[in-house]
Amino acid sequence: MGADIAAGTRRAKAVRVALLLAGTALAGSLASGTVLAQPAPGATAAPIISVPAQPLSTALIAFSRQTRVEVIVPSSVAAGKRSATVNGPLTAQAALSQMLAGTGLSYRFTGAGTVTIEGARAASGPTGANEAGAIELDTITVAGATMARGGVSEIVVGPADLARINPSDAREVFAGQPRVKVGGSTPMSQKVYVNGVEETNLAVTIDGSRQNNKVFHHNGTTLIDPSFLRAARVDAGVAPADAGPGALGGAIAYETKDARDFLAGDGMGGFAKSQFNTNGSVFTNSLSGYARQGGFDILGYGTFAKGGNYKAGNGDEVLGTKSDLLSGLLKLGWEAPSGDRFQISHERVRDDALRPFRGNIGFITGRPVWEPRLRRYEIDRQNTVFSYSRTTALGWWDPKGVLAYSRTNVDTPIFERPVGASTVPVSYPGTGTTDSFNGKFENRFGLGRLGSVTAGVDFYKDKALYKDRNFRADEKASNVGLYAQARLTPIERTRISFGLRGDRQWFTGTTGREWDNAGLSRNISGEFDLIPEHLTLKAGYSHVWGGIQLAENFIMNPAWNYGTGLKPVTSDNVTAGLVARWQGFTLEGSVFRTVLDHARAARYAVASATLTREVESQGFEIGLGYAWEDGFVRAKYADVDVRIDNQRADSDTGTYLATPIGQIWTLTAAHTFKAYGVTIGADVEIVRDYKKVAPGNQPLKGYEVVNAFVEYKPLQLPHLTFRAEVKNLLDQTYADRATYGQEFGTVTPLYQPGRSFVLSAAARF
Numbered sequence: 001m002g003a004d005i006a007a008g009t010r011r012a013k014a015v016r017v018a019l020l021l022a023g024t025a026l027a028g029s030l031a032s033g034t035v036l037a038q039p040a041p042g043a044t045a046a047p048i049i050s051v052p053a054q055p056l057s058t059a060l061i062a063f064s065r066q067t068r069v070e071v072i073v074p075s076s077v078a079a080g081k082r083s084a085t086v087n088g089p090l091t092a093q094a095a096l097s098q099m100l101a102g103t104g105l106s107y108r109f110t111g112a113g114t115v116t117i118e119g120a121r122a123a124s125g126p127t128g129a130n131e132a133g134a135i136e137l138d139t140i141t142v143a144g145a146t147m148a149r150g151g152v153s154e155i156v157v158g159p160a161d162l163a164r165i166n167p168s169d170a171r172e173v174f175a176g177q178p179r180v181k182v183g184g185s186t187p188m189s190q191k192v193y194v195n196g197v198e199e200t201n202l203a204v205t206i207d208g209s210r211q212n213n214k215v216f217h218h219n220g221t222t223l224i225d226p227s228f229l230r231a232a233r234v235d236a237g238v239a240p241a242d243a244g245p246g247a248l249g250g251a252i253a254y255e256t257k258d259a260r261d262f263l264a265g266d267g268m269g270g271f272a273k274s275q276f277n278t279n280g281s282v283f284t285n286s287l288s289g290y291a292r293q294g295g296f297d298i299l300g301y302g303t304f305a306k307g308g309n310y311k312a313g314n315g316d317e318v319l320g321t322k323s324d325l326l327s328g329l330l331k332l333g334w335e336a337p338s339g340d341r342f343q344i345s346h347e348r349v350r351d352d353a354l355r356p357f358r359g360n361i362g363f364i365t366g367r368p369v370w371e372p373r374l375r376r377y378e379i380d381r382q383n384t385v386f387s388y389s390r391t392t393a394l395g396w397w398d399p400k401g402v403l404a405y406s407r408t409n410v411d412t413p414i415f416e417r418p419v420g421a422s423t424v425p426v427s428y429p430g431t432g433t434t435d436s437f438n439g440k441f442e443n444r445f446g447l448g449r450l451g452s453v454t455a456g457v458d459f460y461k462d463k464a465l466y467k468d469r470n471f472r473a474d475e476k477a478s479n480v481g482l483y484a485q486a487r488l489t490p491i492e493r494t495r496i497s498f499g500l501r502g503d504r505q506w507f508t509g510t511t512g513r514e515w516d517n518a519g520l521s522r523n524i525s526g527e528f529d530l531i532p533e534h535l536t537l538k539a540g541y542s543h544v545w546g547g548i549q550l551a552e553n554f555i556m557n558p559a560w561n562y563g564t565g566l567k568p569v570t571s572d573n574v575t576a577g578l579v580a581r582w583q584g585f586t587l588e589g590s591v592f593r594t595v596l597d598h599a600r601a602a603r604y605a606v607a608s609a610t611l612t613r614e615v616e617s618q619g620f621e622i623g624l625g626y627a628w629e630d631g632f633v634r635a636k637y638a639d640v641d642v643r644i645d646n647q648r649a650d651s652d653t654g655t656y657l658a659t660p661i662g663q664i665w666t667l668t669a670a671h672t673f674k675a676y677g678v679t680i681g682a683d684v685e686i687v688r689d690y691k692k693v694a695p696g697n698q699p700l701k702g703y704e705v706v707n708a709f710v711e712y713k714p715l716q717l718p719h720l721t722f723r724a725e726v727k728n729l730l731d732q733t734y735a736d737r738a739t740y741g742q743e744f745g746t747v748t749p750l751y752q753p754g755r756s757f758v759l760s761a762a763a764r765f
Contacts, residue, residue, distance in 0.1 A: 049063070049066050049067065049086055049087070049088070049089075049090045049092075049095040050066070050086065050087045050088075050395075050446060050448055050449070051063055051066070051083065051085070051086045051087075051095075051099065052085055052087075052448075052449035052489070053082060053083055053084055053085045054082065054083060054489070054492070055081075055082055055083075055529070055532060055533050056078045056081040056082060056083045056099075056103065056105075057073070057078045057533075058150075058495070059082075059083035059086075059099060060073060060078070060083075060099075060117070061148060061150055063086070063092075063095060063096070063099065064148060067092045067095070069092050069113055069114070069115055070113055070114045070115070070158050070159050070160065070231075071115055071116075071117065072114065072115070072116045072117070072160055073116070073117035078117065081103045081105070082103075083099045083100070083103070084098055084099055084100075084101045084102060085098075086098045086099050087448075089392070092115075096115065100117070104119070105117055105118065105119060106118055109264070113159070113260060113261050114159060114160065118629070119629070148233065149233075149240065149487070150487070150495065150497075150527075151235050151238065151239070151240060151497070151525065151540075152238060152497075152525040152526070152527065152538040152539065152540040152575060152577070153235055153236040153237050153238045153250070153525075153540060153575045153590070153592065154233065154234070154235055154236075155177055155179075155180065155233070155234040155236060156231065156232075156233050156234075157173060157174065157177075157231060157232045157233075158231050159230055159231060159261070162226070162229055162230075162231070164670055164679075164681060166709070166723060166725070166760070167226040167229075168226065168275075168277075168284065168758075169182075169186075169187045169190060169226065170182050170187065170190045170192060170220075170222070170224060170226065171184075171190060171736065172226070173226050173229065173232055174192070174232075174234075175666075175668070175683055175685075175707075176634075176636070176666045176668040176683055177234075177636070177666070178621065178636050178637065178638035178664035178665070178666050178685075179194065179195055179236055179621055179638050179640065180192065180193070180194055180234055180236070181193045181196075181659075181661060181664075181736065181737055181738035182736065182738060183360070183651075183659065183736050183737075183738030183739040183740060184220055184360050184736070184738075184739055184740075184750060185318070185321065185735070185736070185739070185750050185751065185752045185753065186321050186323075186351075186355070186750070187220065187223055187224075187325060187351060188219060188220050188223060188351040188353075188355065188359060188377060188379050189218075189219065189220050189355075189359050189360040189750060190220040190221075190223075191220055191221045191360075191738070192221070192222070192252065193658070193659055193661070193738045194234055194236050194237075194249060194250050194252070195236055195237060195249065195250075195592060195594055195617045195619065195640055195661075196617045196640045196642035196649070196658045196659055196660070196661045197248075197249035197250075197594060197596070197615065197617055197642075197657075197658050198221075198654070198656055198657055198658055198659065199221050199222065199252060200213070200214045200221060200549075200656050201246075201248045201249045201546075201569075201571075201596060201599065201615075201656075201657070201658075202239075202246075202247060202248065202249050202250050202251050202252055203239065203243045203244035203245065203246050203247035203250075203251040203252075204221075204222055204251070204252045204253075204254075205244060205251075205252075205253050205254065206222075206224070206254045206255075206256065206347065206383050206385075206406070207254070207255060207256055207345060207347070207383065207385045207387070207404075208253075208385060208387060208402040208404065208440070209383050209384075209385045209402065209404030209405075209406050209436075209438060210244060210245075210404070210406065210436045210438040210460050210462075211383075211406055211408075211436070212406065212408075212434045212435065212436035212460075212462045212463075212464070212550070213381065213408045213434055214434060214464065214549075214550060214551075214552050214553070214656060215408055215409075215410045215432040215433075215434050215464075215552065215553045215554065216359075216410050216412075216432055216552065216553060216554040217360075217552055217554070217555075217655045217656060218358040218359045218360050218361070218740075219359050219360070219377065219379060219410055220359075220360075220379070222381070223349050223351060223379055223381045223408075224254060224349060224381075225303050225325070225327035225329075225349050227273075227286050227301070227303050227327075228256045228257060228301060228303075228327070228329045228347065229254060229255070229256060229257070230255045230256060230257045230258075230261055231254075231255045232252070232253070232254050232255070233251075233252070233253045233255075234250065234251070234252050235247070235250040235251040235252075236250050236575075236592065237249065237250050237540075237542070237573040237574075237575050237592050237593075237594050238250070238523060238525055238540035238541065238542045238573045238574070238575050239251040239523070239542060239544075239573075240485045240497060240499050240523060241483040241484065241485045241499030241500060241501040241521065241522075241523060242442060242454050242456065242483055242485045242499065244440075244458060245458065245460065245479055245481050245501075245503055245546070245547070246544075246546045246547070246549075247521075247542075247544055248544050248546045248569060248570075248571040248596055248599075249571060249573070249594050249596065249617070250573070250594075256329055256331075256345070256347060257299065257301070257329075257331075258290075258297065258299050258331045258333060258343070258345075259290040259291060259292050259297035259298060259299040259331070259333070260292070260297060260333075262290050262299075262764070263290060263291075263292045263297075265292065266292050266293050266294070267291070267292060268289070268290065268291035268292075268293075269289075269290060269291075269764060269765060270287070270288060270289040270290070270764070270765050271286070271287070271288045271289075271290075271301075271762070271763070271764050271765075272285075272286070272287050272288075272762065272763050272765075273285070273286040273287075273760060273761070273762035273763075274286075274760065274761055274762075275758060275759070275760035276758070276759050276760070277307065277310075277756055277757070277758045278756060278757040278758075279310045279311060279753045279754060279755070279756035279757075280307045280308045280309055280310035280311075280321070280322070280323065280753070280756075281307050281308055282305060282306070282307025282308070282310075282323045283305070283306055283307060284303065284304070284305040284323075285303070285304050285305075286301070286302065286303045286304075287301075287302055288300060288301040288302070295334055295335045295336065295337070296332075296333070296334050297331075297332075297333045297334075297335075298330075298331065298332050298333070299329070299330070299331045300328075300329070300330050301328065301329040301330075302327065302328045302329075303325070303326070303327045303328075304325070304326055304327075305323045305324070305325040305326075306323055306324060307322060307323040308322055308323075309321045309322055310753040310754070310756070311753070311754050312733050312751035312752070312753065312754050313728065313730075313731045313732045313733035313734065313751070313754035313755070314733040314751075314754070315754070316751075318362065318750070318751055318753075319356065319362075319373060319374060320353075320354055320355040320356040320359075320373075320374050321750075321753075322353045322354065323353075324351060324352055324353040325349070325350070325351050326349075326350045326352075327347075327348065327349040327350070328347070328348050329345065329346075329347045329348075330345065330346050330347075331343060331344070331345040332344050332345070335391060338392070339390050339391045339392025340388070340389075340390055341388070341389050341390065341391050342386075342387070342388055343385075343386070343387050343388075343389075344384075344385070344386045344387075345383075345384070345385050346382070346383070346384045346385075347382065347383045347384075348380070348381070348382040348383075349379075349380075349381050349382075350378070350379065350380045350381075351377070351378070351379045352376070352377070352378040352379075353376070353377070354374040354375065354376055354377075355374060355375065355376070355377040356373070356374060356750065357371055357372060357373060357374065357375055359377050360739070360740045360741075360750055361740060361741050361747055361748070361749065361750060362747075362748040362749055362750045362751060363747075363748040364741075364746055364747055364748075365746045365748075366746055368417070370415065370417060370418055370423070370424075370425040371415060371425070372415065372425075375412060375413055375415070376412065376413065377410065377411075377412045378409070378410070378411040378412070379408070379409070379410050380408070380409045380411075381406075381407070381408040381409075382406070382407050382408075383404070383405075383406045383407075384404060384405045384406075385402060385403075385404040386402070386403045386404070387400070387401065387402045387403075388400065388401040388402075389401075395446045395448075396443075396445050396446060397443065398443060398444035398445075398446060398452075399441070399442070399443045399444075400440075400441070400442050400443070400444070400456075401439070401440070401441045401442075402438075402439050402440050402441075403439040404436075404437075404438050404439060405435065405436070405437050405438075406435065406436045406438070407433065407434070407435040407436075408433070408434050408435070409431065409432070409433050410431070410432045410433075410553070410554075411429060411430070411431050412429075412430060413427045413428065413429055413430070414427060414428055414429070414430040414468055415427045428468055428469045429468065429469075430466070430467075430468040430554070431466070431467055431468065432464075432465070432466050432553030432554050433463075433464075433465045433466075433553070434462070434463065434464050434465070434550075434553060435462070435463055436460050436461065436462045436463075437460070437461045438458070438459060438460035438461070438462075439458065439459060440456055440457065440458035440459070441456055441457055441458075442454055442455060442456025442457075442458075442483075443455060443456065447488070449489070450488055450489065450490065451486065451487050451488035451489050452486075452487055452488075453484060453485070453486045453487075454484065454485045454486075454487075455483065455484040455485075456482075456483060456484075457480070457481065457482050457483075458480075458481050458483070459478070459479060459480045459481070460477075460478065460479050461476075461477075461478045462476065462477045462478070462479075462550060463475070463476045463550075464476075464550040464551065464552075464553050464556065465553060466553040466554055466556050471558055472558070473510045473556040473557060473558040474510060474556070475507070475508065475509055475510055475550045475551055475556065476507070476508040476550075477505055477506070477507045477508070477547065477548060477550055478505065478506045479503055479504065479505040479506075479547060480503070480504055481501055481502065481503040481504075482501065482502050483499065483500065483501035483502075484499060484500060484501075485497065485498070485499035485523075486498055486499065493528060493529040493532060494526065494527070494528050494529075495526060495527045495528075496524070496525070496526040496527075497523075497524070497525050497526065497540075498522075498523065498524040498525070499522070499523050499524075500520065500521070500522050501520070501521045501522075502518070502519070502520050502521075503518065503519060503520075503521070503545060503547060504516065504517070504518040505517055505518070505547035505548065505568070507547070507548040507566070509560060509562050509609065510556055510557060510558045510559075510560050510609075511558070511559075511560060511562065513562055513565075515548065515565045515566070517547060517548065517568045519545025519547070519568055519570070520545060521542070521543060521544045521545050522542065522543050523540065523541065523542035523543075524540065524541055524542075525538070525539065525540025525541070525542075525575075526538065526539060526540070533581065534580060534581055534582055535578065535579070535580050535581075536578070536579045536580075537577075537578055538575075538576070538577050538578075538579065538590075539574075539575065539576040539577070540573075540574070540575050540576075541572075541573065541574045541575075542571075542572070542573045543570065543571070543572050543573075544570060544571045544572075544573070545568060545570050546568060546569040546570065546571065547568050547569070548565075548566045548568055548569070548600070549569055549599070549600040551600065551602040551609070552602070552655075552656060555602065555603060555604045556602075556604075557604050557605070557606060557609070559606050560602075560606060560608075560609035561606050561607055561609060562609050562610060563610055565610075566598070566600065566609075566610050566612070567598040567612065568598065569596060569597065569598045569599050569600060569612070570596070570597050570598065571594060571595060571596045571597070572594070572595050573592070573593070573594045573595075574592070574593050575590055575591065575592040575593075576590065576591055577589055577590030577591065578590075584626050584627050584628060585624070585625070585626050586623070586624070586625045586626070586627075586634075587622075587623070587624050588622070588623045588624075589620065589621065589622040589623070590620065590621050590622075591618075591619070591620045592617075592618065592619060592620070592621075593616075593617070593618040594615075594616070594617045594618070595614070595615070595616050595617075596614065596615040596616075596657075597614055598612040598614075599612055599613050599614070599615050599657055600612055600656075601613045601653075601655070601656070601657060613644050613645050613653075613657060614644070614645055614646070615642070615643070615644055615649075615654075615657050615658050616642070616643045616644075616646075617640060617641070617642045617643075617658060618640075618641055619638060619639045619640040619641055619661075620638070620639055621636060621637065621638040621639075622636070622637050623635065623636040623637070630671055630672045630673070630674060631669070631670050631671030631672060632668075632669065632670060633667075633668070633669035634667075634668055634669075635665070635666065635667045635668075636665070636666045637663070637664070637665050637666075638661075638663070638664050639662070639663045639664075640661035640662065640664075641661075641662075641692070642654070642658045642659065642660055642661060644657060644658060647694055647695075648660065648692055648693055648694040648697075649694070650693065650694045650697055650743050650744075651739075651740045651741055651742070651743065652740075652741070652744070653694070659737075659738050659740075660690055660692075660693070660700065660737070660743070661690075661737060661738070662687070662688060662689075662690035662692070662700070662737065663687070663688040663690075664685065664686070664687050664688070664737070665684075665685070665686040665687075665688075666683065666684065666685050666686075667683065667684040668681075668682075668683045668684075669681060669682055669683075670682075676715075677712060677713040677714055677715045677718075678710065678711070678712050678713075679710070679711045679713075680708075680709070680710050680711075681708070681709050681711075682706065682707060682708040682709070683706075683707050683708075684704070684705070684706050684707075685704070685705045686702070686703075686704050687702045687703050687704075687734075687737050688702045689701060689702040690702070690737070693743050694743070697743035697744065698743055698744070698745055699743075700737065700742050700743055701734070701742075703732050703734035704730060704732060705728055705730070705732055705734070705752075706728070706729040706730055707725065707726065707727045707728070707729065708725065708726050708729060709723060709724065709725040709726075710723070710724050711723045719763060719764040719765060720761070720762070720763050721760075721761070721762040721763075722760070722761050722762075723758075723759070723760045723761075723762075724757070724758070724759055724760075725757070725758040725759075725760075726755065726756070726757055726758075727753065727755070727756040727757075727758060728752065728753060728754055728755050728756060729755060730755075731754050731755040732752075732754075733751060733754070734751065734752055735749035735750060735751050735752060736752060
């Protein structure tokens with residue numbers, strides 16, 4: 001009874017806190033008022049937008065890529081309709097008006113960079129009106145974020161998806177995507193796996209900047225604050241040549257927000273959000289300000305999260321899971337009257353708290369008694385990017401340039417056996433640092449109705465360094481690549497993409513010895529509409545040369561014996577599938593296979609610098625969805641089988657390579673009641689027991705997780721948003737399938753939080 005009373009008191013306190021947060025956000029918003037964006041006084045020349053007449057859904061994808069506008073349209077609205085030809089220097093509004101001519105459809109902008117296509121009866125207000133109070137519809141995004149390129153294995157999480165999900169970490173960003181799993185329960189321990197392949201075997205970028213984050217296998221890989229994200233794109237397996245070097249198992253591209261996502265023209269404003277999670281009493285506060293004036297724009301964004309350890313579903317406190325996250329993003333941009341745009345940004349995320357001795361493991365039995373249960377981990381990742389692009393592409397001239405520097409630091413104490421009769425372990429700081437100086441220059445050559453060819457050159461200079469009081473070791477790799485990727489529509493109903501890239505890499509080991517290697521990568525993929533608007537066949541293949549991979553910092557040995565050197569890692573990826581659409585329904589299925597040869601798996605021993613493994617991932621995914629004007633429901637099922645050296649994968653052998661996945665179901669649904677400004681939604685993940693484990697390992701236990709939310713945007717105060725969520729409704733005790741160590745009897749994995757209530761209030765002013 002006492003426990004029940006205490007729990008009730010905590011819940012009541014949580015509600016009072018949430019109401020206080022909501023009232024604070026409301027008061028701040030009313031006090032500040034709403035700043036409306038005004039047209040730019042020095043308007044630049046309109047960009048060349050070229051989209052031939054074709055099925056409306058594919059035309060909208062092309063429009064989105066060319067204009068940086070996210071297009072949201074229910075499948076039932078676009079079904080059976082064809083676009084009109086659009087070609088010339090046009091604004092986004094003028095291009096849409098031309099494209100939709102004769103279709104009976106209209107559009108309305110629901111944000112500075114988001115437009116919704118509607119049926120004639122659904123339209124409200126004049127066509128194309130920018131209604132500040134419009135409710136964004138959670139329908140299937142046919143033309144997603146500008147990151148969408150139409151790849152055959154592409155997954156795009158766009159702005160509307162992120163607004164619906166309201167993610168607090170990388171795992172939630174990819175909710176509902178069974179082929180993308182994120183192991184670990186805290187941001188500092190999370191790693192992303194695509195088709196079971198770990199992200200360090202993918203080309204990972206943030207705002208076009210290459211990420212070199214293989215620091216310590218007990219930490220996460222790419223620590224990121226999802227509140228900064230505008231969109232995320234995953235090329236699962238087959239990736240294009242312009243995705244960057246090292247796209248062995250595909251690519252992940254993150255894009256952060258800038259002022260143009262909030263303001264359509266000159267003006268200024270801000271955004272504030274407060275969130276409280278009852279499980280661990282975690283407060284997360286975000287604040288941003290942005291402005292545009294005379295071609296200049298600026299965005300500043302900061303987030304601070306602080307809270308205690310959370311409890312797992314069994315009621316046990318999970319030690320080392322306190323929230324202590326600080327992040328910031330600053331972007332400055334200038335667009336000349338000619339359409340040339342220059343932008344510089346700096347993004348930084350820092351996590352500093354007591355974590356389990358091995359940050360991605362709850363506990364290991366049988367370890368030496370002098371190892372502490374917790375130790376401090378400080379992870380600091382930062383990313384600086386200078387970019388050049390044109391917002392007014394001129395046919396053959398659509399350039400883009402990026403010059404970037406990314407860096408990740410991990411600082412943690414190293415503990416050694418006590419000396420003599422002492423029971424106090426010897427400890428001293430150990431530091432791992434990875435960085436990458438990288439860049440590219442490319443141009444998209446527009447070929448009119450035929451499509452485009454993107455060609456360019458890129459480079460990186462990566463370094464991995466470990467140092468403590470006893471020794472220092474580092475490896476380096478530099479690479480120059482040339483690439484070209486064609487995306488063509490040679491005949492009606494057919495879309496093809498093919499590319500080639502050549503790379504030359506110079507690698508330096510911990511002993512100072514150097515090797516240089518070169519190789520070619522190639523890809524080809526295509527889609528064919530067997531039945532226009534209703535049935536599409538797609539397939540793709542890639543062979544990727546990845547050079548020599550840098551080793552993990554914390555296991556590097558200055559005395560490594562490299563022998564005659566390492567063989568460069570290569571991969572082969574293949575995928576094929578069908579997509580059927582009918583009256584708002586979508587049925588899709590695909591098969592895939594990825595094989596990595598000579599994937600580096602170095603260990604600390606002197607003779608282990610050149611250890612490599614063969615990784616094989618194969619499986620299939622099927623999905624069924626239905627979208628209507630105000631909502632959607634979709635289900636997906638994936639079965640992923642991962643092997644390492646022809647044996648069933650386990651999470652230890654698969655360190656920085658791959659992890660076992662198995663069978664996963666996801667179900668996602670949302671609906672907006674426009675008359676009330678209310679959106680409700682839920683998602684379910686069902687992970688089946690995994691018994692096909694490596695010899696000597698124990699089966700992986702399945703789990704079922706249910707999350708739900710309700711969001712309210714007052715019709716009279718559309719700049720306010722209130723949201724209530726329940727996560728892990730069934731209070732399951734589980735670790736995500738991609739979490740390290742579950743197959744070993746001595747390991748207590750890092751469990752996910754038990755039932756959690758999350759309350760938030762946000763205001764734009």
